[in-house]
Amino acid sequence: MQTVRRRRLGSALRDFRVQAGMNTEAASAATGWDGSKINRIENAKAHLPIKEVAPLLNAYGITDEAVVTAMEELARDANKVGWWNNYGDLPETAYKTYVGLEEDADSTRVYTPGLIPGLLQIPQYAREIITATAITRTTEEVTALVEMRKKRQAILVDTARTGGPLDLWAVIHESTLHYKSASYPALMRDQLRHLLDMADLPNVRIQVMPIRANPHPGMVGPFHIVRFxxxxxxxVMLENIRGGSFAEGVDDVKVYEAAYELIQAAALPVNDSREKIRSIMEDSTS
Known part of the structure; x- marks a missing residue:
């Protein structure tokens, strides 16, 4: 099975080989392995035993202990099937890939101009958003996707996780906080209260992008920066109605990281954002 971790391992090994100036034939000669074995590992079609990680990296001139250890850990977990695979083909491939990346990340930076980020959604809000955006889904499929989203959120409070709970920094557009639900009038009051509760966590920071903010790069659309x-x-994940696409090149990532800094600067500070959320919540109950 081509798990997300196995694909990451294969991609990293391919990059190391290319950086070493080796084609598959040269790598085969340096390791004594059949070239097809190297290709299968790089294409996530074969497992790389942990004991073979260090010798392979050594052949590529990689001896840094931190790098070797990280690669060995990834090889150890490469065949583990994530909980999200229990949902089969229901989630879009890009979404499953993102959840797999999120599981291994130490932090994410999110900008969402149109909705509350998935990690911060209450179930009723998630249901309405998924129903509205996943337009081909049945009621049963929507229920399963809401359940999957709820399971994702455990990553924010899982102290047993390697590295601790995921660090989340979210910038949310103010207009999103004024969402009105026809079927559940108290929805946003409950959702905004949940945002305030989550903002109390030491690993969660929330900023509000005011309606009258200066122009900023986030006006182009939502994106997630996932750091490991x-x-x-x-x-970087770019969201769209079919799930999303990924940008992994160094130059592309630098652009999005610079863009996020400008978005943060245009948004209200964290403490002011908390008061803005509280104010909107109180207005919604009056």
Missing amino acids: PQPWPTV
């Missing part, structure tokens, strides 16, 4: 422990590179 070294040596894994940062990945």
Whole structure:
């Protein structure tokens, strides 16, 4: 099975080989392995035993202990099937890939101009959003996707997780906080109270982008910056109605990281954002 971790391992090994100036034939000669074995590992079609990680990296000139250890840990977990695979083909492939990346990340930076980020949604809000956006889904499928979203959120409070709970920084557009539900009038009061509760966590920071903010890069659309422990590179996810796409090149990632800094600067500070959320919540109950 081509798990997300196995694909990341194969991709990293391919990058190391290319950086070493080796084609598959040269790597085969350096390791004594059949070239097809190297290809299968790089394409996530074969498992790489942990004991073979260090010798392979050594052949590519990689001897940094931190890098070797990280690669060995990834090889150890490469065949583990994530909980999200229990949902089969229901989630879009890009969404499952993102959840798999999120599981291994140490932090995410999210900008959402049109909705509350999934990690911060209450179930009723999630149901309404998924129903409205996943237009081909049945009622049963929507219920399963809401359940999946709820399971994702455990990552924010899981102290047993390697590295601790995920660090989340979310910038949410103010207009999103004024959402009105025809079927559940108290929805946003409950959702906004949940945002305030989540903002009390030491690993969660929330900023509000005011309606009258200065122009900023987030006006183009939503995106997620997913960061990992070294040596894994940062990945950016661009959201769309079919799930999303990914940007992984160093230059592309730098652009999005710079854009996020400008978005943060245009948004209200964290404490002011908390008061803005509280004010809107109180207005919704009056």
